[in-house]
Amino acid sequence: MFNPDVPIKSSNDDLLDRKQFAKQLARSILDYKQSDSFNIGLYGKWGSGKTSVLNMTVEYLLDLSKNDVNKPEIIRFNPWMFTDESQLINQFFKQLSSNFIGKKDKKKLGDQLQILGDVLGLTTFVPGVGILGTAASKLLNIFGKTLSNSALNKNIQKIKDDLVSEIKKNNIKFIILIDDIDRLSTIDIQSVFKLVQSIADFPNTIYLLAFDYDIVTRALEEVQKDNGESYLEKIIQTPFNLPVISEVKITQIFISELNKIFKNIPEDKFDTNAWAELLHGSISYYLQSLRDLARLNNTIGSGANSVRDDHLTSY
Template sequence: MFLADNETKVDLLNNEAIAKTIVELLRNRPEQPITVGVHGDWGAGKSSVLEMIEDQLDKNEETLCLKFNGWRFQGFEDAKIALIEGIVTGLVENRPALRKAGDAVKATFRRIDWLKVAKKAGGLAFTAFTGVPTPDQIETLVNGVEGLLADPGKIASVENAKAALATVTDVLKDEDTQTKNVPEEIEAFRKEFKALLKAAGVEQLVVLIDDLDRCLPDTAIETLEAVRLFVFTARTAFVVAADEAMIEYSVRKHFPDLPDTTGPQTYARNYLEKLIQVPFRIPALGDTETRIYVTLLLIGAEIGEDHASFGDLAHSASTDRRR
């Protein structure tokens, strides 16, 4: 018999109370931005808590719940841009009302494209004036900018690299982009995103972020930095599932020059607590809970979690655990 280690909406670990409490917290003041942390060791049931939260929030039409898994994008996409673009794309795809706001949607995606190019242009600028960038670097930079360069492979000199950089600079200063530096672009993006939420008729946007503790340090920090971009955006909430110890490790690796401590806590812990406003920690399983969990897993694998008898058994087990 094979037992899959997958998240589930069926509460086998007695964590439903945590999920319900988080949902009540989110829905209590939907207009207020908030970040919630679901912390626990690997295998504690963090992903299942997110599944239960999503299941409960989906019943409210005025709430839009989106999921993001940074681990899946690792090595393929810039984690910060991937999260930002994923949120906007999810909002557009799930709210037909935005079809009437075509110009606003295009403007928001234009901001995201600007941020993509701006980030990579910085690296190209340094390389272009200190050496010859590789064709792959040029191609990565201009990918998605239609007609910018017909053949990136022809760039084989500092002069050509400078010319390519000038072309990219022109893209960054496009007339459609009203501002010309990253802070102003980010602030403009935030304003446009608020307008999109209003046009979509979304009372609250909830983003569930999973598997952050499986990511490499840079990916984990980039994802958290993207969350920080939305922290003060009204009607936007984040629920981040991660092992606190792994995130602290990522902070130390990403910022190696930080002092070890500042007062009673480490800088790494302070970084996390500045971002996560309300932490929930999943307690470790005891012997009795572990036996009940394994028993339910075996029975569920045999008859299926959708079987009526399994539902009755899971409810009975939950009652016994509470007692």
């Protein structure tokens, strides 16, 4: 039996007692009533369960806001699917705009999001030359005329200003969750934080960003020389650390999974207490996440058939 090591989709599947943490996080997000854009960080190592917590947080966001007259627009965005900054920005705005497809009263808002994404996704400048090739022709189609760099910047700012006005007019509240930031290259990590901090810093917008703190601060050191932590502190207004998994909980899950693997093994060949002692004595140091635990159980499970005639703690 192999453990696929995939994030849980529902709080019903929570083995780590993190559902209350996710619920409190969702409640904190919904309780934020200021109009300024607000950025929350969810810090955790690779394999520590950040995506599972995000999934539960979305579940609670939907449940806690189900009776609200003005429900928030909840958007999940995965930046690792795109190859460069232009594509990342374009697809980000396209995903936001898709939330308003079929909503006649918010069609203008959706169109403005799409246009801003199209423009920002095309604006690759060459110093002293401006916008080149296909990008220049597409921008010509959008604006109906050729623009200098300075004129283009003014037009982009006007599009953004109009969009901000439309967000306020419709009292739209965005909750945007961005996961897997720590999977990205250094330059793409920088692009995500540029997007959040200065491009899509809309009113009534809350970002929940999940990542490995050490990986991201190293990437941001190239933006603010040798001080990635300070740079991150300017962007993340409220950080949350993922709750640590206790050794007791790790042991419980480990034994539960072993029981599944060896359910057809005679009792005299499988000593639960011996495995628990082995875990405490020498293995637990290496198990820092459920991903580590899944790999260990997969390794044990893959060799179980070949040792069924032996005592399994010897294996």
